[in-house]
Amino acid sequence: MNKVILFLKSLFTNKQKKSMKNMLRDLRTIFCGIHINILASIYKTDKWGSHFYTQYYQKHFSKFKYKKVKVLEIGVGGYKKPQGGGQSLRMWKRYFPFGRIFSIDIYDKSFLEERRVKIFQGSQVDRAFMNNVIKNIGELDIVIDDGSHHNEHVSETFKIVFPFLKDGGIYVVEDTQTSYWPDFGGDKDNLNNPNTTMNYFKRLTDGINYKEFAKENGFKPTYYDENTISMHFYHNLILIYKGKNDERGIRE
Numbered sequence: 001m002n003k004v005i006l007f008l009k010s011l012f013t014n015k016q017k018k019s020m021k022n023m024l025r026d027l028r029t030i031f032c033g034i035h036i037n038i039l040a041s042i043y044k045t046d047k048w049g050s051h052f053y054t055q056y057y058q059k060h061f062s063k064f065k066y067k068k069v070k071v072l073e074i075g076v077g078g079y080k081k082p083q084g085g086g087q088s089l090r091m092w093k094r095y096f097p098f099g100r101i102f103s104i105d106i107y108d109k110s111f112l113e114e115r116r117v118k119i120f121q122g123s124q125v126d127r128a129f130m131n132n133v134i135k136n137i138g139e140l141d142i143v144i145d146d147g148s149h150h151n152e153h154v155s156e157t158f159k160i161v162f163p164f165l166k167d168g169g170i171y172v173v174e175d176t177q178t179s180y181w182p183d184f185g186g187d188k189d190n191l192n193n194p195n196t197t198m199n200y201f202k203r204l205t206d207g208i209n210y211k212e213f214a215k216e217n218g219f220k221p222t223y224y225d226e227n228t229i230s231m232h233f234y235h236n237l238i239l240i241y242k243g244k245n246d247e248r249g250i251r252e
Contacts (some may be wrong), residue, residue, distance in 0.1 A: 017051045039094055045087035053174060056234050060170060061095070061142065069099040070140050072133075074124050074157060075147035076105040076112065084113035086145070086157075093117055102137050104130075124148065124157045141165075144172040151178060151185035155200040162242065163172065163223060171240040201238050205231055211249030212220065 031222045036058045036149035048054040064247070078084020086109065092101045093116050101108070104120045113119050118143050120136075122129035143161055145154060154173055162171055178184035179198040187193035194200075207225030214221060229243040 011088045013138050024025070029086045034095075036061070036091070036095055039058070040088075043087045043091040043094070045091050047088055047091070047174075051174070051236065053234075053237050058235060060232070060239055064099075064141060065096060066098060067096075069096050069142060070137055071099055071101050071142045071144070072137065072140050072161070073098065073101070073103045073144045073146060075145070076103050076107075076119060078107075078108055082108055082111050085109060085171070086117075088144075089117050089119075090114075092116040104131075104133060125153050125160075127160055130157075133158075134161070139164060139166045142172070143169070144174065146174045148182055149178045151195060151197045151200075153180045154178075154197045158200075159224075162227075162240070165242045167227075169173075169242045169244050171242065172252070173201070173238040173240075175236055176238055177236045201231065201233075201240070204228055208245060210245075211247070215249075220245075 014160045015038040036054040037048050047057070073088060073092065076089065077087065085105070086103075089101050089103055089112065092099065093114075099116070101117045102120070103117070104122055104124060106121070106123055108121050110121070120133045121128075122133070124130065124145070127129045139159075143165055145157055147153065147157065154157075154176075158171065158173070165171055176197050179186045180188040181187070192199065204224055207221065208228055208231070210225045212221060212223045215218060216237050226245050227242055228240055229245050230241040232239040232241075235250040
């Protein structure tokens, strides 16, 4: 029996075997395509179980479900293994049946590409590379930073990519626990350290209300102040909603 199984396996390439395995997973999701938690379990992504992000994605992403969205996830997973990772990309592909899923990784992950899933190789903080990627993709509806998690990379990536997000789009930062991990540029002792991911984004919350104080102290709003309409902080997770932040101030 084992020899028969080995013989049958030898008839297919690794790519074909991967495709068949994915097809079996897709079949299991036929009756649960609207539940991201279940999809995460089936596709074995750590966004549910190791983390608990998908319960929030269910809430915030439902408005995009049946639209022709463009989703960019930074980081494929699997580290140096060319066939490793990609679990969440397949989850997003299943959850957004009319969407196109894009990703970047510093390692070559082209093996994991499939219909509606495109992967680019490069660094998330290489501005020229990122600009070229987005030029190829076009404006984005959802961006999920699940990349290096280094504090300086997270804020720099946001500065590069957020302007390419559509109004009404959502920018997500995962694994913000590294704000407190020194190995990732975090700081668990000085919680006011301005260089951590958490403090970078906490500063943006004041910008949402910039019209209430800008005139009094000569404050000049940034692009991010003028285009961030709400922020949602959860355990190790931040979601930033993009839109024209032009609501009148109380004193205007």
